[in-house]
Amino acid sequence: MPGLYVHIPFCLQACYYCDFHYKARTDRKPDMLKAIQREASLRCGEWSATETGATWYFGGGTPTVLSAEEWAVLKESLSPLYPCHGEWTVEANPEDLTPDYLSMLKQLGVNRLSIGIQSFDDGMLRWMHRRHTAERAVESVRQAQAAGFENLSIDLIYGIPGMTVADWRCQLEQAAALHVPHLSAYHLTLEPRTVFGVRLRQGKMAPIQEEESERQYTLLTSFLADNGYEHYEISNFAQPGYRAVHNSGYWTGVPYVGLGPSAHSYDGNSRRWNIASNDRYIQGVQTGDETWFQTETLSDTEKYDEYVMTRLRTSDGMDLQTMAGLSGEQRTAECLRDMEKYLRSGQIQPLGGTRYRIAEHAWLTADSIIADLFAS
Numbered sequence: 001m002p003g004l005y006v007h008i009p010f011c012l013q014a015c016y017y018c019d020f021h022y023k024a025r026t027d028r029k030p031d032m033l034k035a036i037q038r039e040a041s042l043r044c045g046e047w048s049a050t051e052t053g054a055t056w057y058f059g060g061g062t063p064t065v066l067s068a069e070e071w072a073v074l075k076e077s078l079s080p081l082y083p084c085h086g087e088w089t090v091e092a093n094p095e096d097l098t099p100d101y102l103s104m105l106k107q108l109g110v111n112r113l114s115i116g117i118q119s120f121d122d123g124m125l126r127w128m129h130r131r132h133t134a135e136r137a138v139e140s141v142r143q144a145q146a147a148g149f150e151n152l153s154i155d156l157i158y159g160i161p162g163m164t165v166a167d168w169r170c171q172l173e174q175a176a177a178l179h180v181p182h183l184s185a186y187h188l189t190l191e192p193r194t195v196f197g198v199r200l201r202q203g204k205m206a207p208i209q210e211e212e213s214e215r216q217y218t219l220l221t222s223f224l225a226d227n228g229y230e231h232y233e234i235s236n237f238a239q240p241g242y243r244a245v246h247n248s249g250y251w252t253g254v255p256y257v258g259l260g261p262s263a264h265s266y267d268g269n270s271r272r273w274n275i276a277s278n279d280r281y282i283q284g285v286q287t288g289d290e291t292w293f294q295t296e297t298l299s300d301t302e303k304y305d306e307y308v309m310t311r312l313r314t315s316d317g318m319d320l321q322t323m324a325g326l327s328g329e330q331r332t333a334e335c336l337r338d339m340e341k342y343l344r345s346g347q348i349q350p351l352g353g354t355r356y357r358i359a360e361h362a363w364l365t366a367d368s369i370i371a372d373l374f375a376s
């Protein structure tokens with residue numbers, strides 16, 4: 001059940017917190033789309049046509065900067081090479097989702113939208129330098145539902161400096177009122193290469209206090225549980241039957257092919273990542289000089305780390321029997337020994353049999369627990 005990820009590296013406005021790869025100008029869009037199609041045909045041997053349940057995910061950047069004609073050309077070139085009859089997700093900016101655009105996506109075959117709302121507060125949206133308003137955010141979800149998109153996800157950001165628990169509750173109440181079956185909630189991180197990262201270095205802003213983060217996280221988990229959402233991954237919540245299929249593949253070792261600049265790929269044994277530069281990607285794909293991507297074969301230790309890192313992000317956790325099959329009895333025994341202190345503190349919980357997970361209340365600090373369990 002493989003996945004195809006396509007990175008559309010353009011945005012019409014740069015959000016101040018964003019560390020993804022994108023260019024805030026679209027003049028090379030035609031060249032980029034040709035390069036992505038060329039990469040697709042060069043690498044289609046990596047896709048097993050016999051597999052069913054394959055997924056497509058268009059992320060970015062902002063895939064909704066593509067016109068109807070551009071979508072049609074991309075679909076026509078990718079479909080025969082990477083057939084997909086399962087989940088097809090497109091990340092969308094609320095500002096782009098007009099009724100006409102939504103109906104075009106629906107007719108194309110897109111069956112899931114992930115809408116980057118981030119906040120229902122105009123002040124916060126302006127502060128983050130988002131393109132849309134709170135009113136437009138709500139309207140885009142209602143219009144998507146009217147266009148027949150039932151499988152919808154929205155993104156929200158919490159842990160914003162100055163945000164209170166009461167503000168966050170207000171955001172969550174507005175999200176719940178939209179009746180979307182999936183929600184992703186991310187704690188704001190002040191990444192070095194972003195506007196916020198620069199402000200942090202200059203002493204012009206500070207991260208939110210840890211206790212306030214914890215209060216907002218606790219509210220997030222209890223509020224969404226009360227509203228029928230299952231917390232199935234650190235940042236992801238779904239109503240029954242609406243877990244994200246494509247993204248779940250990343251956390252369960254499903255192979256995927258990533259096309260476009262900065263896209264990553266994984267085949268179970270090796271990883272590949274494309275260069276995070278639009279110009280160098282286009283140039284490299286055109287000339288075929290192979291300087292536009294790198295590959296790495298995973299050692300047994302790296303496969304073990306990968307297993308721990310991905311599985312402990314999920315509520316299904318990791319299975320020591322599977323781990324033993326992958327990494328050997330000795331490595332698994334060492335893992336169990338390293339886990340003991342977390343089992344005693346309740347930060348890691350047994351799920352029955354040989355399965356363990358990070359407790360929901362400890363997920364906010366999952367990175368440090370996972371790093372502690374790494375072999376390398």
Ligand code: SF4
Nearest residue numbers: 011014015018060061
């Ligand atoms: S629209 Fe998305 S990818 Fe583009 S700058 Fe904003 S957060 Fe980043």
